[in-house]
């Protein structure tokens with residue numbers, strides 16, 4: 061993995077060129093699209109700070125990136141400058157971060173991890189239907205009990221059957237006995253095709269599902285399946301922290317990946333990403349989208365080009381080295397917090413390559429967990445786990461403050 065960082069000036073210049081290459085609502089003869097620049101009173105296009113704020117400048121220019129721009133089809137020429145940046149971004153994430161071969165991946169900037177996960181499952185449902193004549197009720201989805209709820213949301217929307225797999229309660233890895241039970245149940249229920257969801261990492265624990273043991277079982281049973289990586293959380297961490305990862309497109313078993321910028325990349329909400337091997341987007345092509353040049357293949361339809369620009373911007377400002385440094389720093393802070401918890405005899409789960417610490421709820425006073433806004437595994441029943449996510453704002457000072465309060469509380473109650 062390697063790409064060079066750019067200076068703020070270089071990034072600004074490149075984005076200005078992209079905006080220039082777009083047709084500008086304020087200057088071009090544009091009569092057709094039901095879109096324009098943003099309201100000029102609320103969003104002043106002449107605000108002087110915009111010269112050095114390329115994301116806001118793009119937002120105010122308001123390019124619509126409707127459709128998918130990696131397919132080699134003619135997309136709307138009105139926004140060709142910023143679409144080009146989106147293509148570069150998709151290539152960067154697919155090829156540099158997720159080890160894909162050159163030009164082997166399609167994708168787009170989605171509203172978030174939820175949309176990217178639904179898009180993947182929508183594509184595979186239609187793939188099984190078109191290529192194998194599968195009925196919806198012959199398609200099953202395999203995923204661990206720690207999986208994000210967007211997967212069951214997708215099962216519900218797509219009318220395909222969820223099969224939740226149990227995990228070891230301490231290690232959080234998928235139990236192969238549970239996988240075998242689910243496959244036996246699926247067989248009884250007439251399921252012939254599978255979508256396998258692998259977490260890079262789970263939301264609550266930061267646990268990472270191993271690919272090989274699952275694939276081995278699927279192949280031993282000669283099952284037809286497609287494998288999707290939900291890297292909404294870990295996609296901008298794990299590839300930088302674990303050089304031995306096989307959670308990437310270099311692994312031929314991986315067909316598609318969801319990543320979220322609005323988690324570890326610190327980009328604004330609306331910056332998810334969907335990546336898939338070429339040849340699959342066509343299963344969600346919508347021939348009714350005739351007014352969209354290049355047609356539409358996405359779940360969301362209209363979407364802001366500024367979201368692609370801001371993801372590209374942040375990745376280019378860091379460069380691969382800067383990203384690694386940033387992730388190492390967060391993991392160091394996570395290690396520090398884990399060590400302090402251990403010294404107090406507090407049990408927790410943590411994957412060493414991820415910046416999430418899930419602490420057993422009974423081991424930490426609920427008032428302190430609430431005071432520091434630790435996230436509970438459930439707000440509907442008594443919490444069993446509280447998690448800390450060591451983001452940029454979770455610095456040593458804040459960690460120390462929290463750890464000291466826990467220490468004092470434990471001292472007083474013992």
Ligand SMILES: Cc1ncc(COP(=O)(O)O)c(C=O)c1O
Nearest residue numbers: 172173174208261262263292293
């Ligand atoms: C693993 C995982 N997948 C999917 C999502 C959904 O992401 P979003 O809220 O961006 O739709 C999340 C969000 O926390 C997540 O952690």
